[in-house]
Amino acid sequence: MINLNVNRVFLVGIGGIGMSALARYFAFKGCIVCGYDKTRTALCEQLEREGIIITYLDDESSIPLSFHTTAEDTLIIYTPAIPSNSVLLNYFKNGGFQLKKRAQVLGEISNNSYCIAVAGTHGKTTTSSLIAHILTHTKFGCNAFLGGILSNYKTNFLFSTNNVMVVEADEYDRSFLTLNPDIAVITSMDADHLDIYNDANDLKATFREFSQKVKQDGFLFKQANLPLENGQSYAALIEADYYADNIRVIDGAFIFNYIGKLGNIKDVKLRLPGNHNVENAVAAITVALQLGIDSEKIKLAVDEFLGVKRRFEVVLNTPDVKIIDDYAHHPDELKACFEAVRMLFPKKKMTVIFQPHLFSRTRDFVNEFAEVLSKPDQLLLLDIYPARELPIEGVTSSWLLDKVSLNQKELCKKEDVKKRIKELKPELIVIVGAGDIDTLVEPLKNLMQNA
Structure with a gap:
């Protein structure tokens, strides 16, 4: 049983898409909402503009004073992505706070x-x-x-x-x-x-x-x-x-x-x-x-539904160039995305920029990835985004690229993408992946608008 009738909520990992929705829910209910995340993202900045206090320092000194003294009136929410040695997480664990996973809190809300x-x-x-x-x-x-x-x-x-x-x-x-x-x-x-x-x-x-x-x-x-x-x-x-x-x-x-x-x-x-x-x-x-x-x-x-950010989002659509941004990171998702692109723009040459997500997923589906990544006309393959994982020996983007049966394919560092796109001058760019590849979207949009 979780006590949701609290006045204070602290979210460890507040910048996650699921956690940020919970933060907004408790703020809507009138709670004092604070949180921690490792990186200050655009989503974190938006939460801050909404009045939610966020710290980016994993130390108990960064916790607002009122959260040190009101354990019985406070709910601490965390995600499995937070490492077990987190200073903040262990402070709350040892302090007698009500500490629950995001899924447990959603489950309790759903019960009511x-x-x-x-x-x-x-x-x-x-x-x-x-x-x-x-x-x-x-x-x-x-x-x-x-x-x-x-x-x-x-x-x-x-x-x-x-x-x-x-x-x-x-x-x-x-x-x-x-x-x-x-x-x-x-x-x-x-x-x-x-x-x-x-x-x-x-x-x-x-x-x-x-x-x-x-x-x-x-x-x-x-x-x-x-x-x-x-x-x-x-x-x-x-x-x-x-x-x-x-x-x-x-x-x-x-x-x-x-x-x-x-x-x-x-x-x-x-x-x-x-x-x-x-x-x-x-x-x-x-x-x-x-x-x-x-x-x-x-x-x-x-x-009148305009869609979801990074779900087949058409970020640029001019007569000369189209840019589509999609969260696809599984072979079946990539297949659906590419098929939709072909249906919308059947005569355009498709240049895909893909960032694999997780070493384990790349290893487990390498042949499926290779097959679907052979469908575009041109491929720029970035390094694998590790997320929560450590590298796995032999599992690299180079290993994956070798299996792709496409003539126009190449490895590309994330920091070199803008320069490479400027050289290639593609007419249809599809940006896909679930890591930090989304940070390329605005720079590429600006580049192609001003080309």
């Missing part, structure tokens, strides 16, 4: 809410964000904890006075097992996080366990190809309980007919490209219909 949880190895951020947007746009309302910054609202936390919660259910560290949803969506169960799970079957078994945590009178919506016995199915390219029909591209938007047991909606317009995003939209529309929201209001909300 009507919970809509979206899980999946990919697709969950876009799907949960679209659900939250539809509920907000139609005035149904929700408190949403999202894994990306919504372009419509410039935040990853949406709030409302009702008791409905939309949450991105994270499979990493089995965090989503703390949730007990009223409505659950499972978008995908592809092998990933094999540094946490024994193998692909272990991951699938955990997703099955999550699917069984839906409340007895609740609803489970699953992507039609998933090996789950329970739940109702949805899809984009095949018939299911709920599916998209007559998908076509008009003026850069995807238009489709929504068909399902809860009703049909004709000519839905989605500004997010790709059949995978049409599928995500089918799931989101189904949830909204299940909640009883009017279909015409849903259709208008989908039309």
